[in-house]
Structures are given as C-alpha cells and as structure tokens.
Amino acid sequence: MSDQKYTFKDFKSDQENRWCPGCGDTAILMAVQKAMAEMDHNKEDYAVISGIGCSSRFPYYMNTYGFHGIHGRAGALASGVKTANPKLSVWQITGDGDALAIGGNHFIHEIRRNINLNLVLFNNQIYGLTKGQYSPTSLFGQVTKSSPYGTVEQPFHPGELVIGAQGKFFARSIDNKVKETTSILIEADKHTGTSVVEVLQNCVIFNDGAYNAITSKETRDDNQIWLEHGKPMLFGKDKEKGLIVDGMKLRVVHLSDRISVENILVHDAHETDPSLHLALINMSVTNGFPVAFGIIRQVEAPAYDELVEQQIANVQAKSKIKNMDDVLNSGSTWVIE
Numbered sequence: 001m002s003d004q005k006y007t008f009k010d011f012k013s014d015q016e017n018r019w020c021p022g023c024g025d026t027a028i029l030m031a032v033q034k035a036m037a038e039m040d041h042n043k044e045d046y047a048v049i050s051g052i053g054c055s056s057r058f059p060y061y062m063n064t065y066g067f068h069g070i071h072g073r074a075g076a077l078a079s080g081v082k083t084a085n086p087k088l089s090v091w092q093i094t095g096d097g098d099a100l101a102i103g104g105n106h107f108i109h110e111i112r113r114n115i116n117l118n119l120v121l122f123n124n125q126i127y128g129l130t131k132g133q134y135s136p137t138s139l140f141g142q143v144t145k146s147s148p149y150g151t152v153e154q155p156f157h158p159g160e161l162v163i164g165a166q167g168k169f170f171a172r173s174i175d176n177k178v179k180e181t182t183s184i185l186i187e188a189d190k191h192t193g194t195s196v197v198e199v200l201q202n203c204v205i206f207n208d209g210a211y212n213a214i215t216s217k218e219t220r221d222d223n224q225i226w227l228e229h230g231k232p233m234l235f236g237k238d239k240e241k242g243l244i245v246d247g248m249k250l251r252v253v254h255l256s257d258r259i260s261v262e263n264i265l266v267h268d269a270h271e272t273d274p275s276l277h278l279a280l281i282n283m284s285v286t287n288g289f290p291v292a293f294g295i296i297r298q299v300e301a302p303a304y305d306e307l308v309e310q311q312i313a314n315v316q317a318k319s320k321i322k323n324m325d326d327v328l329n330s331g332s333t334w335v336i337e
C-alpha cells in the first residue's frame with residue numbers, strides 16, 4: 001500500500017536514454033512510469049528486472065530498485081526476487097529474443113508456476129541490440145542479417161505460449177498507445193499471478209515498419225480490435241464490424257439489417273476455458289482479422305509465491321523443530337568416537 005502520491009517524473013532516473021531516436025522502447029518506458037505513479041505501492045517496493053537486449057536496458061532508466069541481468073535469465077531472477085520477498089511489485093522487462101529464444105524455458109515455467117509478477121514483453125520481431133538477427137517472433141520469410149534469403153521458421157505467438165503454459169493473464173498493446181498501455185499495466189499489477197503484457201514495439205533501425213499494417217492511419221481502424229471485458233467485440237472506424245463464432249471458428253461480420261450488436265460476441269476475459277482466448281490471440285491481418293489488443297485473458301488462480309509462503313507457515317506451525325537445538329536433538333544426529 002502506498003502512503004505517497006507520485007507522478008511519472010518520480011520514476012525517471014538521471015541516466016541518459018541510449019535507445020535510438022524514435023525507438024518504441026521510449027514510449028513503453030513512459031507508459032510504465034505513468035502506470036507506476038498510479039499503482040498502490042511505495043517507490044521502494046518496485047523491482048525492475050531485465051535480461052539483455054535493447055529493451056533490457058530498461059532498469060537504468062527507472063528510478064526504482066532494479067537488476068540488469070544476463071541474457072535469457074530475467075525470468076529466473078524475477079522469480080527468485082518475488083519468491084524471496086513477496087511484498088515487492090516485480091516487473092520483468094524482456095525482449096522477444098530474451099524471453100522466447102534463450103529464455104524460452106524460463107518464460108513458460110514462470111507462467112506455469114503463476115508467480116505473482118508482471119512481465120512486459122517488448123516484441124519487435126528482431127534482435128535489436130546485436131544488430132538485426134531474426135528472433136523467434138520474426139515472420140516466416142523475413143529477411144534479416146542472419147536470414148539474408150528469408151527465414152524458413154514459423155514464428156512463436158507469445159500469447160499462444162502463455163496459453164500453452166496455462167497462463168492466467170495475457171494482454172497485448174502497442175508502443176504508440178501510451179494511454180492504453182498505461183491502463184493495461186495498472187490492471188496487470190492488480191492481477192495476482194503472472195501477468196504477461198506483450199507490447200508490439202517498433203525497432204526503427206533493424207525492423208522499421210513491422211507493424212505498419214496495424215498502425216498506419218489508413219488501416220489501423222480495420223486492423224485493430226480493442227477488447228474490453230463485458231463489451232461486444234466491435235471494430236472499424238464507426239464500429240461497424242464485429243466478431244462472431246461460426247462453427248468452431250471466429251468470423252468477421254458487418255453490422256446490417258440482419259446482424260445487430262446483439263449477435264456480436266461479448267468479451268469474457270474471465271472465462272477459464274482458454275479456447276476462445278487462444279482464437280482471439282491468433283487473429284492476424286494476414287488471415288483476414290484485426291489484431292486483438294487489451295486484456296484478452298484474466299483468470300484468478302493461486303500464485304506460487306503465496307502458496308510457498310503458506311506452506312512454510314503451515315510446516316513451521318506443526319513442526320516440533322523450532323530452533324537449532326531442536327534440530328540437533330531430533331534424533332538424526334550421532335557422536336563420532
């Protein structure tokens with residue numbers, strides 16, 4: 001609980017921003033600082049933990065406790081910090097390479113364990129820091145420094161991995177929507193368990209325009225759908241289109257005399273069955289759908305760190321061993337003569 005009022009400036013550090021001018025990371029930094037100013041924690045209770053990558057420079061720019069770790073191990077560090085001190089608000093900052101290539105194993109297991117931390121995944125579909133090699137989210141056929149003739153790999157969809165790892169909270173935003181990202185981060189903080197927020201981030205140097213189809217003025221209304229729990233899934237400039245389920249699949253429909261808002265799916269982020277959430281996560285412009293943004297899945301479940309705390313308290317309450325003398329007199333000792 002916070003006993004102070006903050007503004008985003010309280011979370012700015014004195015370090016010079018070394019990200020390239022125009023990099024999406026700077027907008028995400030602003031969203032995190034704004035969100036933290038509104039969350040109910042004291043400043044000294046935040047811990048910002050990263051791996052290695054451009055995005056992982058994040059803790060330098062935050063005036064909080066933090067740790068710039070090693071490549072792919074942000075998840076292990078953040079899990080340890082939260083489990084050792086559950087009162088902290090832990091923020092894991094990671095790139096698509098850091099989280100899904102070298103750190104892929106840690107990513108799925110922290111989600112499966114449902115450790116009560118917030119994971120912000122900067123997805124620029126490229127390795128930025130090492131100068132433009134393809135990553136596990138690069139598109140099939142993408143030409144990069146390490147795939148001069150195009151990749152021959154299918155990309156991971158981070159949300160699909162979250163669902164596969166039994167994830168309970170998944171949201172998606174985009175770097176240029178600071179207001180929307182800020183509110184999603186505030187909700188992520190309130191959620192108990194691993195909250196994964198994928199932010200589509202433009203790398204202006206090595207993958208510029210990767211999200212143009214989603215962000216350009218001409219197409220953004222048709223190619224973005226912002227989901228809100230309890231609201232119909234509508235999109236388009238005048239909210240003239242929506243989503244329905246047809247058979248086992250989602251389908252885009254135009255509102256008309258025959259199809260009204262009542263026919264449109266209402267978003268239920270709290271549904272425990274992940275089938276529809278997965279279908280929403282996997283919508284893409286290339287398969288004729290808008291990309292889903294907002295909180296797509298938010299399901300309550302016990303968190304690992306809480307269960308560990310409870311278990312320790314229960315065992316301590318029942319155990320006959322209270323101190324070192326009790327251990328030494330517990331029967332499993334012997335005298336060497």
Ligand SMILES: Cc1ncc(C[n+]2csc(CCOP(=O)(O)OP(=O)(O)O)c2C)c(N)n1
Nearest residue numbers: 052053054055071095096097098127128129
């Ligand atoms: C063990 C190890 N392997 C490889 C590297 C080289 N390396 C540093 S950052 C990086 C990938 C960065 O990509 P991403 O995590 O997507 O972050 P971005 O720079 O795009 O924000 C790699 C491969 C390293 N630092 N350590």
Ligand code: SF4
Nearest residue numbers: 020023054128203204
């Ligand atoms: S290389 Fe790309 S991701 Fe890295 S700071 Fe520059 S624009 Fe940002």
